[in-house]
Amino acid sequence: MTMGTALIYDEEMTKYKLLWVDPACKIEVPERLTVSHEALVRDGLAERCIPIPVREATEADILLVHSEEYLEAVKKTPYMTLEDLKEFTLQYGDVYFHPNIYHCAKLAVGSALQLLDSVMTGKVRNGMALVRPPGHHSMRSAASGFCVFNNVAIAARYAKQKYGLKRILIVDWDIHHGQGVQHCFEDDPSVLYFSWHRYEHQKFWPNLRESDYDNVGKENGAGYNINVPWNKVGMENGDYLSVFCHVLLPVAYEFCPDLVLVCAGFDSAIGDPEGEMCATPDIFAHLTHLLMNLAGGKLCCVLEGGYNLTSLPQSVCQTVQTLLGDPPPRLPSLSAPCKSALESLECVRSAHRQYWSCLKHAANLPNSHVSTKRIKLPGEEDERTEMGEEEKSTEEKVWPEPPKRLSPPIRSALVLPDDVALPDRCQRISSPEELDPLTLSKLRENFLKDVDDCDALTTLSSIITLVEKMEKNEICNGLAVVHSVTMAMMCVVQHVGVTLSNRVLVVCVGNGRVPIHISEDGKTLVVQISSEDAEEQTSKFYVPVCLKKGCSDMSGFIQAVLGLLLPLGYEYEPSLVLLVQMPKSGVCDSMWQQLIGLLQCFAQGHTLVLMQENEKACVGPTASTLLGDPAPPLEQLQAPLSEDVEAVERQRRRLQADWKLLQTTAAAGSGGADGR
């Protein structure tokens, strides 16, 4: 198993700057890199990474994407006078040149390639390259938007050429549209490009018609370019997560990439003068985590934008700490997606429904009242803000610094029968710590009154010990292999409910009655994926998903996980996740591992897995994923059965009034319930 996170940084890339007055370019400063790197050092993250040296890209590398004429022109810039540089700069938009920028641009490309090589040769699992200049705006023959060479586009071409990769996913979470990347791969089905970007009906830079949602790619590449235009500023965490759950992740799992590259711009974070969005730095922990189990964990993040010198380093730290394997922090009080975000979501899903089987059930045409192209009528109100333009741009946003993410001393602890060997790197809980007499007698009374089984009591007590240590953050997660998962499930839910004002997300995989009283107090939210029809249920806290072939059907299963379970979990915000594998569930190891990996985005990674004694073969894979190893990739998925798609959709529609993150359209009345 390849582990480790690469960090690529070289001070040399801070050694160029704007030499004249240009308001459009003054935000792109060397300090962007120094503050980011210093924050990684200060938080003890840099020392946990594997440092990889930069290199200069070769001409052959650069020519993978750029024209010879352009390379020759840029090559001359180190020898130009200030006047020549200004003049040279003028032919491009929102970019500046400096005598040292050509050198830095070669290092930026070389950094991306060093990162890629380290990941592809198995030296590290994943990594981050802190580079200047950024890349995603530069075109075959043009600099643009602070970018000289297209670092990530070159890396993708290089990966195809050198390693023969068949499918590469590029996720561009920078707040600008990476039109250079889009253009490079628009007819190429082997590179799936996803970008969200501030658009405002084409009023925002780079003001291109082809940045809109209906630009889906050309020829063989049709369907492999996904644009999510934001038509309002102020988008929040819930808006970003909604697009991940309902567009990017389903398509990404269907695409099944060999490698994921991220155009990691942090101008999409709060406080950024360009983006003017309101997502907090800790959202990047989640965006990163959600991508970390694709492609067997091969994930390369390359810095693009990010101009607020407070939110940028915070966002970089969140990203790198997650790459290192620490579970993401809790995201309290997520807001529902706003109406404008839902309009964009609806349009994107509709534009792509003919290309992706996971989106086949999406609304065919956006609601007639929805048009992201519509130009605002005079006098029509802006729903997001009543402030005038000047006021808006001068007001400084404030947000709390993300709290330090403290990892518990023990990552994974197991409660196992004596005849099951303890997997490496785990701790066994064999003798429960002394439980208080009240807990013990309750255990006896509730669960063991007719079983005179001293082993069972020890097991249940050990599980309680494990849960208590998770609550105290002494242990991150755990696995218990038990004689009866139903009894253990009851025991945990009762115990947690009694001791704290907690919420438990119970995820049941497989058939069988869930022995939990569903009350409307919200102490538990149960999601069960099975082949049994339980749809007469009406509680918002019990979500049965019935798949025709049960949990052995990967396409239906992943659809339910991404489109239902993830948004529900984010909105519910549990303090503990209880994942139960019911007897004879039929779930295959790789799907099970993907599920465990994804669930670690909740409750600071506090997941307790329960499995039945006769599933011993699954202990190793389960423990590995709990420890943070990447889940093996699912093979390319078949189209899900239409019955299954409908079953997932029925639950989504039933619940979307109560759980706003399940919304995928801006249909009248469904969006903006809180006025957003």
Ligand code: Q9C
């Ligand atoms: N309001 C990247 O983030 N436009 N480039 C500036 C001033 C140019 C951004 C206009 C923005 C380029 C990599």
Ligand code: ZN
């Ligand atoms: Zn940007």
